[in-house]
Amino acid sequence: xxESLRAEVLEANLELVRRGLVIYTFGNASGVSxxxxxxxxxxxxxxxxxxxxxxxxxxxxxxxxxDGHLKPSTDVATHVALYKAFPSIGGVVHSHSRHATxxxxxRRPIPCLGTTHADYFRGPVPVTRAMSSxxxxxxxxxxxxxxxxxxxxxxxxxxxxxxxxxxxxxFCWGPTAAEAAHNAVIxxxxxxxxxxxxxxxxxxxxxxxxxxxxxxxxxxxVSAYYGQK
Amino acid sequence: xxESLRAEVLEANLELVRRGLVIYTFGNASGVSxxxxxxxxxxxxxxxxxxxxxxxxxxxxxxxxxDGHLKPSTDVATHVALYKAFPSIGGVVHSHSRHATxxxxxRRPIPCLGTTHADYFRGPVPVTRAMSSxxxxxxxxxxxxxxxxxxxxxxxxxxxxxxxxxxxxxFCWGPTAAEAAHNAVIxxxxxxxxxxxxxxxxxxxxxxxxxxxxxxxxxxxVSAYYGQK
Amino acid sequence: xxESLRAEVLEANLELVRRGLVIYTFGNASGVSxxxxxxxxxxxxxxxxxxxxxxxxxxxxxxxxxDGHLKPSTDVATHVALYKAFPSIGGVVHSHSRHATxxxxxRRPIPCLGTTHADYFRGPVPVTRAMSSxxxxxxxxxxxxxxxxxxxxxxxxxxxxxxxxxxxxxFCWGPTAAEAAHNAVIxxxxxxxxxxxxxxxxxxxxxxxxxxxxxxxxxxxVSAYYGQK
Amino acid sequence: xxESLRAEVLEANLELVRRGLVIYTFGNASGVSxxxxxxxxxxxxxxxxxxxxxxxxxxxxxxxxxDGHLKPSTDVATHVALYKAFPSIGGVVHSHSRHATxxxxxRRPIPCLGTTHADYFRGPVPVTRAMSSxxxxxxxxxxxxxxxxxxxxxxxxxxxxxxxxxxxxxFCWGPTAAEAAHNAVIxxxxxxxxxxxxxxxxxxxxxxxxxxxxxxxxxxxVSAYYGQK
Numbered sequence: 001x002x003e004s005l006r007a008e009v010l011e012a013n014l015e016l017v018r019r020g021l022v023i024y025t026f027g028n029a030s031g032v033s034x035x036x037x038x039x040x041x042x043x044x045x046x047x048x049x050x051x052x053x054x055x056x057x058x059x060x061x062x063x064x065x066x067d068g069h070l071k072p073s074t075d076v077a078t079h080v081a082l083y084k085a086f087p088s089i090g091g092v093v094h095s096h097s098r099h100a101t102x103x104x105x106x107r108r109p110i111p112c113l114g115t116t117h118a119d120y121f122r123g124p125v126p127v128t129r130a131m132s133s134x135x136x137x138x139x140x141x142x143x144x145x146x147x148x149x150x151x152x153x154x155x156x157x158x159x160x161x162x163x164x165x166x167x168x169x170x171f172c173w174g175p176t177a178a179e180a181a182h183n184a185v186i187x188x189x190x191x192x193x194x195x196x197x198x199x200x201x202x203x204x205x206x207x208x209x210x211x212x213x214x215x216x217x218x219x220x221x222v223s224a225y226y227g228q229k
Numbered sequence: 230x231x232e233s234l235r236a237e238v239l240e241a242n243l244e245l246v247r248r249g250l251v252i253y254t255f256g257n258a259s260g261v262s263x264x265x266x267x268x269x270x271x272x273x274x275x276x277x278x279x280x281x282x283x284x285x286x287x288x289x290x291x292x293x294x295x296d297g298h299l300k301p302s303t304d305v306a307t308h309v310a311l312y313k314a315f316p317s318i319g320g321v322v323h324s325h326s327r328h329a330t331x332x333x334x335x336r337r338p339i340p341c342l343g344t345t346h347a348d349y350f351r352g353p354v355p356v357t358r359a360m361s362s363x364x365x366x367x368x369x370x371x372x373x374x375x376x377x378x379x380x381x382x383x384x385x386x387x388x389x390x391x392x393x394x395x396x397x398x399x400f401c402w403g404p405t406a407a408e409a410a411h412n413a414v415i416x417x418x419x420x421x422x423x424x425x426x427x428x429x430x431x432x433x434x435x436x437x438x439x440x441x442x443x444x445x446x447x448x449x450x451v452s453a454y455y456g457q458k
Numbered sequence: 459x460x461e462s463l464r465a466e467v468l469e470a471n472l473e474l475v476r477r478g479l480v481i482y483t484f485g486n487a488s489g490v491s492x493x494x495x496x497x498x499x500x501x502x503x504x505x506x507x508x509x510x511x512x513x514x515x516x517x518x519x520x521x522x523x524x525d526g527h528l529k530p531s532t533d534v535a536t537h538v539a540l541y542k543a544f545p546s547i548g549g550v551v552h553s554h555s556r557h558a559t560x561x562x563x564x565r566r567p568i569p570c571l572g573t574t575h576a577d578y579f580r581g582p583v584p585v586t587r588a589m590s591s592x593x594x595x596x597x598x599x600x601x602x603x604x605x606x607x608x609x610x611x612x613x614x615x616x617x618x619x620x621x622x623x624x625x626x627x628x629f630c631w632g633p634t635a636a637e638a639a640h641n642a643v644i645x646x647x648x649x650x651x652x653x654x655x656x657x658x659x660x661x662x663x664x665x666x667x668x669x670x671x672x673x674x675x676x677x678x679x680v681s682a683y684y685g686q687k
Numbered sequence: 688x689x690e691s692l693r694a695e696v697l698e699a700n701l702e703l704v705r706r707g708l709v710i711y712t713f714g715n716a717s718g719v720s721x722x723x724x725x726x727x728x729x730x731x732x733x734x735x736x737x738x739x740x741x742x743x744x745x746x747x748x749x750x751x752x753x754d755g756h757l758k759p760s761t762d763v764a765t766h767v768a769l770y771k772a773f774p775s776i777g778g779v780v781h782s783h784s785r786h787a788t789x790x791x792x793x794r795r796p797i798p799c800l801g802t803t804h805a806d807y808f809r810g811p812v813p814v815t816r817a818m819s820s821x822x823x824x825x826x827x828x829x830x831x832x833x834x835x836x837x838x839x840x841x842x843x844x845x846x847x848x849x850x851x852x853x854x855x856x857x858f859c860w861g862p863t864a865a866e867a868a869h870n871a872v873i874x875x876x877x878x879x880x881x882x883x884x885x886x887x888x889x890x891x892x893x894x895x896x897x898x899x900x901x902x903x904x905x906x907x908x909v910s911a912y913y914g915q916k
Contacts, residue, residue: 019481023248023418024411025456026345045456074447074455096345098418102425105342106433113563115626116484116554133439140443167436168344182482189481189556195425196560196653204564207625210591214598218532226532227483227503252706252876253869254914255803274914303905303913325803327876331883334800335891362897369901396894397802424883477710571792573855574713574783640711647710647785654789654882662793665854668820672827676761684761685712685732 001067002040005031005177006053009040012091012177017048019185021097028073029093031177032083037061039080040177043070063142074141081145082173086157091177093184096169099191103127104164110187110194112207117190118215120183122159124206125190126151130166144168159216162187230296231269234260234406235282238269241320241406246277248414250326257302258322260406261312266290268309269406272299292371303370310374311402315386320406322413325398328420329413332356333393339419341436342426346419347444349412351388353435354419355380359395373397388445391416459525460498463489463635464511467498470549470635475506477643479555486531487551489635490541495519497538498635501528521600532599539603540631544615549635551642554627557649558642561585562622568645568652570665575648576673578641580617582664583648584609588624602626617674620645688754689727692718692864693740696727699778699864704735706872708784715760716780718864719770724748726767727864730757750829761828768832769860773844778864780871783856786878787871790814791851797874797881799894804877805902807870809846811893812877813838817853831855846903849874 012029016022025048030041040056057068061084063077073079079092095101103110103125110125112118128147135143148163148171161183162172170187174180197204219226241258245251254277259270269285286297290313292306302308308321324330332339332354339354341347357376364372377392377400390412391401399416403409426433448455470487474480483506488499498514515526519542521535531537537550553559561568561583568583570576586605593601606621606629619641620630628645632638655662677684699716703709712735717728727743744755748771750764760766766779782788790797790812797812799805815834822830835850835858848870849859857874861867884891906913 023414043457071457096343096422098422099425101343101345102422102429105422105426106430108430113625114554114559116559130437131440133437136437136439136443167342167434167440185481193554193556193560193563195429196557197563199428199657200560200653201564201566205625208588208591208594210594211589211625214594228501228529252872272915300915325801325880327880328883330801330803331880331887334880334884335888337888359895360898362895365895365897365901396800396892396898424887428886571854572783572788574788643710651783651785651789651792654786655792657886658789658882659793659795663854666817666820666823668823669818669854672823686730686758 001058002033002036002038003053005033005040006056009042009056009177010051010053012093012181013042013051014048015178015181016093016095016184019188021095021184021188022048027093027095028075028079029091029177029181030073030076030079031091032089034090038066039076039083041072041076041079043068044073046070075144077139077141078145078148078171081142081149082171085145085149086152086173088158088175089161089173089180090175091173091180093172093177093180094169095184095188097184097188097191099195100164100170100187102195103191104169105167107166109164110191111198111204112212113194113197113204114207115211115215116186116193118207118212119219120186120190121162122212122216125160125162125164125187127164128166230287231262231265231267232282234262234269235285238271238285238406239280239282241322241410242271242280243277244407244410245322245324245413248417250324250413250417251277256322256324257304257308258320258406258410259302259305259308260320261318263319267295268305268312270301270305270308272297273302275299304373306368306370307374307377307400310371310378311400314374314378315381315402317387317404318390318402318409319404320402320409322401322406322409323398324413324417326413326417326420328424329393329416330398331424332420333398334396336395338393339423340427340433341441342423342433343436344440344444345422347436347441348448349415349419350391351441351445354389354391354393354416356393357395459516460491460494460496461511463491463498464514467500467514467635468509468511470551470639471500471509472506473636473639474551474553474642477646479553479642479646480506485551485553486533486537487549487635487639488531488534488537489549490547492548496524497534497541499530499534499537501526502531504528533602535597535599536603536606536629539600539607540629543603543607544610544631546616546633547619547631547638548633549631549638551630551635551638552627553642553646555642555646555649557653558622558645559627560653561649562627563625565624567622568649569656569662570670571652571655571662572665573669573673574651576665576670577677578644578648579620580670580674583618583620583622583645585622585624689720689723689725689745690740692720692727693743696729696743696864697738697740699780699868700729700738701735702865702868703780703782703871706875708782708871708875709735714780714782715762715766716778716864716868717760717763717766718778719776721777725753726763726770728759728763728766730755731760733757762831764826764828765832765835765858768829768836769858772832772836773839773860775845775862776848776860776867777862778860778867780859780864780867781856782871782875784871784875784878786882787851787874788856789882790878791856792854794853796851797878798885798891799899800881800884800891801894802898802902803880805894805899806906807873807903808849808877809899809903812847812849812851812874814851814853
């Protein structure tokens with residue numbers, strides 16, 4: 001069932017390991033089949049070096065297991081909440097990557113200070129509001145997704161495909177699991193450089209909107225001219 | 230004698246090397262057999278790449294060598310003091326890992342700023358009081374254990390399985406040597422992110438107690454639902 | 459066509475990968491044949507691990523493709539602008555290396571704080587002025603080159619073979635593509651140490667001009683005595 | 688001539704590469720034969736991966752080449768000045784390792800904030816005074832050695848086997864080239880942790896003298912009890 005999506009989701013998870021975003025059993029990547037209304041996600045707490053495509057877990061968009069011999073990531077309810085809230089996305093990644101998590105812990109949005117950021121995120125990477133005790137105590141993971149979804153309500157989640165959950169860490173998305181993982185790696189890179197930048201010059205000037213748009217639109221949308229297409 | 234514990238203790242020591250927590254002959258991991266009232270610990274000053282299970286040293290819980298052809302870690306007296314003070318633990322690890330040691334040197338407890346921390350440590354990682362000249366001059370290593378033990382007196386050392394010895398570095402523990410090493414790796418990860426967080430936002434808000442408990446209890450105790458059990 | 463220059467340019471690009479200056483398809487290195495008035499540059503958006511010398515793109519000094527089956531780097535117009543403005547250079551490298559980019563984002567020149575810097579750059583590494591909306595909206599990449607060229611107008615670009623484009627990142631150059639890549643690696647190293655230095659001691663003293671000249675001239679010019687020549 | 692010392696000096700140089708203290712042709716390690724009054728040092732500007740023991744250069748204690756087919760490190764005059772000033776040492780290492788150099792550039796001594804430092808250096812690692820234009824313009828490298836030697840005049844250079852040359856970087860020494868390299872690696876480790884410590888807590892308390900002595904003397908001198916001797 002969903003053979004190629006299982007393989008792609010495994011590969012997205014392994015990309016997080018290779019790029020140093022996760023250690024031990026940290027992190028989780030998933031992909032969605034819109035056609036089947038099913039998500040494929042990493043199992044909970046299984047070491048990466050033993051994981052096979054067959055270990056990926058298939059759930060419906062309410063997070064109920066449909067196929068698989070293992071329990072899904074504890075964060076599955078957040079993933080499916082995002083798939084329901086953002087119909088245009090195909091993959092979700094959550095990590096506790098060092099610098100992005102530090103901004104989430106500092107509860108500061110990552111300002112767009114340069115073109116590296118603008119190439120991927122059309123504006124600051126936001127921080128969610130803190131979750132209430134009630135939201136934490138019951139249906140915590142689903143509520144995490146809700147808080148993210150409400151933050152982007154009315155906006156286009158593909159323009160800034162990442163968010164920092166306050167006191168927690170980043171969630172990223174993209175058209176596929178692979179692209180969500182790619183965005184997670186870039187977010188960590190951008191978060192690291194922004195850290196150096198603001199500790200060098202607190203209140204560093206944000207990139208001019210014309211500059212931001214130029215770089216974002218070199219890579220995205222109908223006028224993109226980066227790459228070989 | 231204690232074949233499998235020797236192997237496990239060696240492996241815990243090697244995990245510290247693989248994860249970048251120790252260089253040269255830094256650091257030491259041990260395990261205890263409660264049944265035999267014996268500890269197994271790394272030898273002092275021996276390079277990691279030549280170490281075999283047979284090089285591990287067996288001591289009684291007063292730190293006296295019972296078996297082994299090498300001298301035990303100079304910190305053995307701290308390890309056995311912790312085994313005596315904390316009957317529920319099975320492994321102890323000491324390292325001078327970079328960021329955890331920096332917090333110990335800055336004499337600041339590591340605040341619980343996010344869920345990565347809360348997954349492992351149910352509250353701030355404390356710093357011991359400074360040791361007196363008397364405590365340093367005689368029975369220094371045993372007194373280091375004493376100062377740690379007194380810090381946790383009356384509390385449950387398994388809720389926060391780590392401490393920073395002021396001006397020195399971290400000691401961690403766990404149900405086994407492997408889990409103590411795992412906690413030492415996580416502590417370094419958490420210490421690094423907390424460093425970035427407080428230099429980004431001095432006085433960053435600590436995680437809400439409900440959020441802290443939610444994450445700690447997802448992984449520990451009777452209601453844990455992380456992983457495959 | 460230009461076989462050996464293609465190979466050298468590929469190698470310069472790969473050096474950026476090996477030294478950790480670029481990830482994914484970030485960065486670009488080029489070389490110029492003054493004899494043929496042609497530049498050789500990396501293709502746009504192609505993964506480094508599949509790149510061969512035949513994938514390098516040959517353009518004229520206005521950036522028009524003369525030979526190659528792929529589109530050149532989107533930054534080609536910046537490269538050729540530098541080749542036209544600086545007749546003595548043979549190679550150009552652009553990266554978003556972490557610390558150099560952070561200084562560009564902080565819009566601070568990198569002060570010459572030590573002899574490591576002075577060995578390669580005879581003075582601070584400057585930051586360009588911000589580009590205007592007009593310069594960004596049309597002929598952006600060519601204008602980036604223009605802004606750099608104007609910054610060095612009347613000076614000798616070989617004395618400080620690097621610049622930080624404000625809100626963007628570093629461009630470096632040298633007599634060859636290999637030396638431009640070498641300078642990019644050193645710039646990142648120097649930018650990292652300067653970051654630590656100014657966060658340790660804001661307003662740290664710049665190196666005395668006699669000390670700066672001594673080190674620069676140990677390695678450059680007619681009185682150089684470093685190395686085996 | 689001096690076969691085994693050549694091999695040991697090469698090995699000390701390679702240790703700097705393996706531990707990340709040097710890139711390209713940075714850094715230099717040497718050893719001395721007191722019996723022959725000869726020093727063995729790395730050649731200038733030769734890539735590490737091609738270096739063989741036969742490439743090491745033998746000089747007298749005035750830095751004049753006695754044997755070898757290559758030019759010695761440009762810093763040879765500093766090395767021999769230290770061998771003459773400190774009769775008890777057998778090896779010298781110079782690097783531009785990142786954090787130690789940052790302290791040298793910030794012109795701040797590295798305070799002894801913890802036991803990792805105290806295990807190797809019995810007090811702060813000092814910074815030399817700035818060199819005068821005269822000292823820089825003629826016999827620069829010999830004068831660098833002079834400035835270091837004068838700093839330690841009347842003291843015991845083996846108690847703190849390292850110094851930061853202001854605006855330059857660290858020089859370390861030891862009984863052998865291998866031990867000098869070991870000290871250089873530890874210095875970088877200690878410098879990194881001290882950087883984090885003082886940026887976490889400016890004015891962090893220095894280690895109590897009793898604690899400092901305890902750790903230094905666990906590893907050095909007649910009462911040492913670390914290791915297997």
